[in-house]
Amino acid sequence: MERLGAGIGWRPEIADAVERMPGVEWVEVVAENVCPGHLPESLLRLRARGVTVVPHGVSLGLGGAERPDEGRLGALAARAEALGAPLVTEHIAFVRAGGPLTASPRLEAGHLLPVPRTRDALDVLCENVRIAQEALPVPLAVENIAALLSWPGEEMTEGQFLYELADRTGVRLLIDVANLHTNHVNRGEDPAKALAELPLEAIAYVHVAGGFERDGVWHDSHAHPVPRPVLGILTDLASRVSPPGVLLERDENFPEPGELERELGAIREAVESGRGADPHASVPGPAAAEAVGPYEDPGLPRQACDTAPARQRLALAQTALLSALVAGTPVPEGFDRVRTGVQARALASKRADVVAKVAPELPAMLGAEYRAAFLGYAQGHPMGGGYRRDAMEFARFLLLAGRPEDARARRELREWWLERSGPAPRSGRPAVRVARAARRVLLRR
Secondary structure: OOEEEEEEHHHHHHHHHHHOOOOOOOOEHHHOOOOOOOHHHHHHHHHHHOOOOEEOOOOOOOOOOOOOOOOHHHHHHHHHHHOOOOOOOOOOEEEEEEOOOOOEEEEEEEEOOOOOOOOHHHHHHHHHHHHHHHHHHHHOEEEOOOOOOOOOOOOOOOOOHHHHHHHHOOOEEEEEEEHHHHHHHOOOOOOHHHHHOOOOHHHHEEEEOOEEEEEEEEEEOOOOOOHHHHHHHHHHHHOOOOOOOOOOOOOOOOHHHHHHHHHHHHHHHHHHHHHHHOOOOOOOOOHHHHHHHHOOOOOOOHHHHHOOHHHHHHHHHHHHHHHHHOOOOOOOOOOOHHHHHHHHHHHHHHHHHEEEEEEOHHHHHOOOOOOHHHHHHHOOOOOOOOOOHOOOOOOHHHOOOOOOOHHHHHHHHHHHHHHHHHHOOOOOOOHHHHHHHHHHHHOOO
């Protein structure tokens, strides 16, 4: 695996700081946030200096029941080629459910949700990863995610699940040590045990990030400093294997550049501390190997299995969970209701934040009323498309309800909506519906 070194997540808000930051050997960019034909000047300057840029996808949903969308795969491939990337990365997660497999409306989570560690889910994930590998021009690495809740009836630990995934597909692993910490707090999983079960030679690079704890739940915010326990897990990993690359993630609440530089320094020190420690037995995933068999050469052919029945079962399970999270349907049996509620509120909050970013005019027009109004809308209106469509549907919802109450703000919102969608939304008031029906009858005479 190519050596990457120490890097940081490139974000537009800190682009200038990243360019000036000493010791940054590579950067990672959210793939969906860049356009191959119009790359940001900052990224072009970094590329010209020889800084590696890796696209990091968030929307494929490789852990979902459906096969990866060809359009999304093509878009990720185009970004890899435009950036001259040595690899691309995605997540072991599902991000949408419903649709043809369940004969139900498609639902979008707007977030990375955990995949059940079952044979069904593993079979589907392996096939989806192979499809992605064939479509991409460079190697693929997949990331373990942070989870607020656990699936009932899981059949493997995280380490065993990742070990067999790498064994069956040859895919590389992007190990997020902050997510191992999250799963330790939220699910009681031992990070050291997970590391002991991993195929260490499959690691492409490592993510490090901060978060916060509230009411006994750890939130992987990417908006806070990296805590000591996360650095400790990084040191443990580095004592077992020398990671080809380590990257600091920060997505919002950006500090001064000097603080980011100090965090990068602490990450380097944690890695060096691990390298200087007594090394663990350097065999890939010994604990997992006992459960799933020896790690095989990924080049060896494996007999494909029919995943159709597994996809159907997984689709029903994921749709039931996502519907409970975003549409208010009953929580599926076996899930912790309190944690499911925490996850549902977190999804709605993130949805409000992202809509405010893609359509900043909305919070500007609505002021302090924006957040409460959006959360009220979200309770009865699951997201079925992207965030821009969500913003338009939210504005339409308000206008049909005669909101906001301030006439000037309502007029501004109506003009904003009209500029982007065409005809004004039809009123839902009973008197208007009656008049519209009467007019249709008269026109037919």
